[in-house]
Amino acid sequence: MSLTLHGIGVSKGVAIGKVFILKHDQIEVNEHTLSKHSLDEEIARFENALTIARTQLQRLRTQIPKNSKVDFESFLEAHLLMLDDSMLTRAPIELIQQHRCNAEWALKIQCEHIVEVFAQMEDPYLSARRNDVEQVVARVQRILRGYTEMSSESPESFMDTIVVADDLSPADTVLMQHYGILAFVTEYGGATSHTAILARSLGIPAIVNLSRIRSYIRPDDLLIVDGFRGIVIVAPDDTSLHYYQQRQKEEKRQRAILGKLKSAPVVTLDGTPITLHANIEFPEDMEAVKRVGGEGIGLYRTEFLYMNREQPPNEEEHLEAYLSVIKALKGGTVTIRTLDLGADKQIDSKRQERPLATNPALGLRAIRLCLKDLKLFKPQLRAILRAAAEGPVRMMIPMVSSIQELLQVRKLIAEVGEDLTQRAIPFNPQVSLGAMIEIPAMAICTDLFATQVDFFSIGTNDLIQYTLALDRVDGSVNYLYDPLHPAVLRLIKISIDAANKANKAISMCGEMASDSRYVRLLLGLGLRSFSVHPEAFLEIKQIINNSDLTGLARLANKTLKIYSPNEINKLLEIINSLPG
Numbered sequence: 001m002s003l004t005l006h007g008i009g010v011s012k013g014v015a016i017g018k019v020f021i022l023k024h025d026q027i028e029v030n031e032h033t034l035s036k037h038s039l040d041e042e043i044a045r046f047e048n049a050l051t052i053a054r055t056q057l058q059r060l061r062t063q064i065p066k067n068s069k070v071d072f073e074s075f076l077e078a079h080l081l082m083l084d085d086s087m088l089t090r091a092p093i094e095l096i097q098q099h100r101c102n103a104e105w106a107l108k109i110q111c112e113h114i115v116e117v118f119a120q121m122e123d124p125y126l127s128a129r130r131n132d133v134e135q136v137v138a139r140v141q142r143i144l145r146g147y148t149e150m151s152s153e154s155p156e157s158f159m160d161t162i163v164v165a166d167d168l169s170p171a172d173t174v175l176m177q178h179y180g181i182l183a184f185v186t187e188y189g190g191a192t193s194h195t196a197i198l199a200r201s202l203g204i205p206a207i208v209n210l211s212r213i214r215s216y217i218r219p220d221d222l223l224i225v226d227g228f229r230g231i232v233i234v235a236p237d238d239t240s241l242h243y244y245q246q247r248q249k250e251e252k253r254q255r256a257i258l259g260k261l262k263s264a265p266v267v268t269l270d271g272t273p274i275t276l277h278a279n280i281e282f283p284e285d286m287e288a289v290k291r292v293g294g295e296g297i298g299l300y301r302t303e304f305l306y307m308n309r310e311q312p313p314n315e316e317e318h319l320e321a322y323l324s325v326i327k328a329l330k331g332g333t334v335t336i337r338t339l340d341l342g343a344d345k346q347i348d349s350k351r352q353e354r355p356l357a358t359n360p361a362l363g364l365r366a367i368r369l370c371l372k373d374l375k376l377f378k379p380q381l382r383a384i385l386r387a388a389a390e391g392p393v394r395m396m397i398p399m400v401s402s403i404q405e406l407l408q409v410r411k412l413i414a415e416v417g418e419d420l421t422q423r424a425i426p427f428n429p430q431v432s433l434g435a436m437i438e439i440p441a442m443a444i445c446t447d448l449f450a451t452q453v454d455f456f457s458i459g460t461n462d463l464i465q466y467t468l469a470l471d472r473v474d475g476s477v478n479y480l481y482d483p484l485h486p487a488v489l490r491l492i493k494i495s496i497d498a499a500n501k502a503n504k505a506i507s508m509c510g511e512m513a514s515d516s517r518y519v520r521l522l523l524g525l526g527l528r529s530f531s532v533h534p535e536a537f538l539e540i541k542q543i544i545n546n547s548d549l550t551g552l553a554r555l556a557n558k559t560l561k562i563y564s565p566n567e568i569n570k571l572l573e574i575i576n577s578l579p580g
């Protein structure tokens with residue numbers, strides 16, 4: 001029987017395919033004491049599980065996708081090394097012998113011990129390695145419990161499936177893109193989580209916050225995912241199947257129509273030129289940017305360079321990534337955003353990540369983390385300065401909340417520049433420095449910050465999170481997420497006006513800019529520069545090119561004074577239905 005379930009559609013599109021259920025949940029460990037004569041048997045069972053785990057990882061290593069954006073090799077290598085380390089091979093056996101505990105229990109005790117040691121390490125990178133230990137232990141626990149090991153599946157088994165999981169980290173999503181999945185659905189997550197953003201930029205239909213979906217489906221069930229409406233249909237009947245197959249055809253047709261806009265200039269009907277740039281996460285995303293005719297990058301999220309690998313990238317790796325984007329752009333500007341790790345962007349795909357702080361989104365994230373950990377930050381700074389000697393590069397700082405942070409960045413740029421000069425390494429000391437407007441304090445004081453930066457970019461994902469005090473990854477407060485809240489619109493307006501007055505460029509690279517419903521409103525509020533993910537690029541261009549600015553400002557400014565969501569929505573409808 002067919003069943004329809006509702007979640008939050010976070011990435012548009014329709015997918016029809018068989019389900020692949022990911023099991024990430026914590027494993028319940030049975031704890032019991034063994035009789036003396038069964039100890040040898042238990043040790044043999046434990047050693048056998050280790051052998052199977054090694055075989056699984058070795059097999060995975062042979063299946064690393066070609067052209068992988070992710071350093072799977074060192075990721076798997078580290079896990080294999082851990083499986084050979086006496087902390088995991090000998091210590092649990094000693095526990096079995098001394099305390100007569102079963103293998104699962106012994107492994108659990110030893111894991112807790114190791115995690116404690118890692119957690120006490122001051123170096124945040126090393127302390128984060130505890131996740132690897134937990135991941136390896138979880139693998140062995142699953143084998144001991146006789147579970148089918150999800151990650152031992154060959155990448156081909158994901159091909160053309162719809163992945164359903166409790167939750168996916170951004171790093172998981174990055175891994176999955178190589179596996180040719182059609183769509184994904186998760187039980188948790190918010191609309192502007194980085195996982196959702198990645199799904200949009202990869203063009204994979206996705207639905208989040210579909211509570212308990214895994215209890216309604218079985219492996220290999222046929223699913224329809226409607227990312228537009230946030231609907232999943234389990235075991236669809238012929239009528240639904242036919243309807244959605246038609247929708248897929250229609251989508252394809254629409255894409256072909258939009259494709260014709262690829263080389264058209266971006267200019268409103270009244271002749272105002274608008275800057276339209278693209279957001280990327282990896283240098284490889286330049287292929288998608290070129291496909292849609294993008295000529296500049298308004299947001300390069302560099303933190304993805306750090307994910308799913310053992311060591312952070314060194315200066316040369318940074319440089320190589322930046323140069324490949326510069327080369328692909330052929331003279332177009334690339335806005336490199338410095339590392340924005342922390343909160344929901346952790347460096348590996350571990351499920352059982354524990355927050356390093358009670359409120360990670362308010363903690364040591366982005367520029368705060370960078371200024372605290374110069375070993376992490378300086379190689380990136382050096383690489384950006386060096387890349388800026390090779391092409392038009394801008395450096396953008398995320399999550400700025402105080403002038404002090406910008407002054408510190410400027411000081412570091414000078415320091416790093418001095419060292420590069422001494423070593424006779426070419427670099428550009430005049431690189432443009434910009435700040436993201438993501439924190440209300442910053443938006444309100446845009447005029448003051450304008451003295452310290454060359455440009456601004458509004459990051460609405462965080463600006464909305466921090467203005468409305470809602471965690472962007474928490475699906476349970478997603479109903480509060482509202483780009484049309486007058487507080488958000490006022491902050492956007494204040495920022496645009498202040499930047500214009502100070503003669504500083506201002507753009508928007510948050511998801512609001514990629515949402516077709518808000519383009520005319522933002523034009524009306526005075527925005528003249530957008531940076532959007534490649535999948536949305538042509539649709540946004542089409543709307544800009546079909547908009548007449550005359551009269552838009554008057555209507556848009558009205559939204560700043562309306563409290564009722566219904567009225568704002570009505571006004572938005574009027575704005576969007578103005579003849580183009």
Ligand code: PEP
Pocket residue numbers: 197299301340438458459460461462463509510511
């Ligand atoms: C934003 O906050 O709007 C933004 C573009 O940055 P990110 O989504 O990477 O936090």
Ligand code: MG
Pocket residue numbers: 398438459461462
């Ligand atoms: Mg942000």
